[in-house]
Amino acid sequence: MSNIQAAPQAVDPAIGFSTFNLRPFYPPVAIPAITIGLIYLIIISFFSFSFYLPIHMKFIQRQRPLHFYQLIILRWIATVTTYLFLSLFYSLISLAFQIPFSSGPAPHTEVANPATVYGKGSFPVYWMIDFVGMKALGLACENVAMVVGMPYTSFWLIFWVITNVSTSFYSITLAPGFYRWGYAWPLHHIVNASRTILFDTHSQIGLNFGVLFAWCAVNTALFPICCWFMRWKTMRQKKKESEGKEQ
Template structure:
């Protein structure tokens, strides 16, 4: 074997490769036909052989069974390695995936954090729909132990429904129940003349919401809203039955014979989605697209590792850091462009919030997001490769789950622990994407600020991770040299 001391590699040698290399080196030292002529007729004695060769580096002169005494130490080492590895993997699996499972656990328990507005534009003295809805909502909320409905009619006294829509978009509430103008008058007129009620529209209450704000949250809220709507319809029906039975202005028999629906379903809640996710491709962007953003940013590290290794032994450390940082940024710049062009090719509308410049804004958010998560992964990958390479895969899983749990699901419907998501990259990328793609409330300044902080911290930590990597490899190399000398 050569005594030359090669340059320290940037990637630590996998244990399996190390064993294979040592095994081949050992074969060179062992005689071609196994034992010498002098001992060819004697019984094979492992103890005699191990006087000159390490047990893991000796090629036996004949194949042996797995239970052979020759493999006793190797069997024990394999069992010990298996046990420790399974325990480590199990602990990491449970610890990391508990984040994701926890984000979905007992979501209904947190509905009390959700507030809805009630705006009654049918505010005449004899109005019964608005008052019935408010009382029904109050009783239903207490019974369900969940979301609250606040009467905010006085805020919109001018009857401007566009102002209600704007406040929903600006996230002052999770939605607004709007009793439409003259709702009671339309219902009373139909009850008095059931024969002319063929064109009666029972959608006298609107529920205004912005689905794109948090699609998963509304998936959880819709059953509650449907329950409230059914409760309101039933209570209003009972109220109208009492009214028609006790008031000579109405003919209960005529209503039942000609328009029974006026009593069974006198008013319903119309769902009005003012920020819909109306393109299925955007669902891919907001779910798997964000996961792949993390994964692809990590692949950049793996693809260029050999290039970095070729420069590392020869460049000054300062120059190497600048070179590596600029190359990574350039990679994220073009990868994010390809990612954005993919969405453009499938006709995603980028013009809703920023006009024709929306595509560039989307691309830049994608670039900053890739740089933020990619820099963190690159630093941790260097440390993991230098210390314990199998941890690299678990780090990638951790990045996906820890970033995805507060980004794919509403933090308001998760335990307080998940508020960390406000400071994590993917939550901010997702919010910025929603603004660009659906024209939801804009917090892009804050989102970009968080991403820039991540990029700055990653860049500042890069020299430390490279130093740890280099020190670990030098220690491994010195240990290897000492082993060869002994």
Template sequence: MDNGTIAARRVWLKISLVAVGLLIFIIFAILSIYWAALGRSSGNIHNLSGYVVDFDGEQIGQTVTQAFSNLHGNKQLSWLVKNASEFPNGPPDVQAALVDHRCWVAVTVNPGATSNLIAAINKTDATYNTSQAISAYLTDARNEAAYRIIITPMVNAILTNITQTLGLAFAGELASNPNLPNLMHTAPSLVTLSVNYAVYDLRPFDVPVASAVDYVGLIYLMILANHLLVANAQSGLARRLTLTSLIVVRLLWPFTLYFFISLMYCLLSLAFGVPFSRYYGGAGFLIYWMMSWMAMAALHVSSQSMITLLTLKFVPVFLVLWIIVNVSVAYYPIEVLPIIFRYGYAMPFYNVSNTVRTVVFNTKNQIGLNFGVQFAWIAVSCITLPIFQWLVRRREVQAWHQSQVKEGE
């Protein structure tokens, strides 16, 4: 074996070992961020609040409020028993508070719940709907994962337990009622299930394909936004332009390209049935298109700044980090994640997701804030990229001068 082959093998082995070390670093230092976002959420459920409002004021209302008042712990929602006087228009005001994101779930004991039940028993009213007593209100589209995995099962379990307790209490009272045989024959539900509840989803997540644009598709948005990074870096154009021209190209060219790419991306979602016009008419699609455009620009220009410093050799590490820190805050509510994940409110993914939910599901409108975050990322990159590019160009010029000196010697 000749010396050249031996030397080549040494270089190959060195590169392989460095690559393995870098991958191990990515696994434990970067991927662990996403694992932590999913694995540490159960201990912070108490950061999600729920309202309990008693509009009844009698036996059913008192039992329900007392039961929720006894629920505590980090793995339990923080139940806030609200005075009915805070909601002068009754349950509709509670629903409005939920839609306004003042809480994550609301439970109301409806007006006259106890008296209506007693009246139905006295009249042997077979038409009485026992689920009118208690109502639970959700907004699933606010974060479908949180409701599916955490909130909805918890609310159902609590209310099932409460209604069973109330049912036993009323059944015990009915045991001595001489009208019991007639009740069992005519209106058995008044005896066997005298108190029940109904769940109302005010903002249902009823468009499954929307997952492609409010969570999973955000990863593709990132990939599309950074697809041109390597191509631009490998073009060799950087060394043929003046510093000013190079900065202008790196800042303005992506905005032009992603104006059209983002349109194609949005049209794909429209073609597969995402109803952007449900609540904002034709403006809904335009809002989503502009948000996708700004998000692509924010993601790309930020990466553009970093590739200037890190070069192609290390930019993959940054891109993995950039994806992970964005994805980690887009699945569960930030409130249930460890406190370090509060950075998520300022992440492009989180704000794109919020805009999608507002446009498609009519959740709380914070579109102005969502656009503001994207503009902030673009503005920061417009400051940092010229600085980084100037530093790199200065380093390249110094290296060139040194090489000229050596050639002259």
């Protein structure tokens, strides 16, 4: 009788299937960390530009103590340093909600509830994926904000959030082929890497970091050009204002 209770499919219908979720998303409080919570990562990285904008505008004036290339270096370092600490504070929220980061990996044929891929080293890796992800998302926002300016940056934020979210939280394989461009978008790789770290799912963390670093490299290369364009727009506007006052 004990065998029948353990395997009732052997009696009726004689053949049956049992489904096991080997990597359940547990505890439930961890789910926002890989879904809706990551929207705040985009928003925080976007608004860091507006926080520093009044300071940056002062250095653009003609009577400035810095050369322009020094201003670019200063801005880039300030921005990346901000992302480093903002990503740390963002990651600490997960610890505050007691998401486990030290349960360790588990065999891939056993149900693990919960399991983290790097054991006690999971939190530093989680922090780094948030930092590199915020850098990839934020530098793109910085470049666009310097080129298009206000109020058009608001439209960019809407576009950036929608395109990242629509290709990140669910499998692109099950979506229409139109969404295949989502494989190159930053948030898709942040979500996949976070799932790997928190739930010990199939790891592509090397690819995830690689794509995010590629976004960082491209946006860093474009950063001086966008700074120059912003300076050119500001000086042209000031020149028009001075000519209007003289007339």
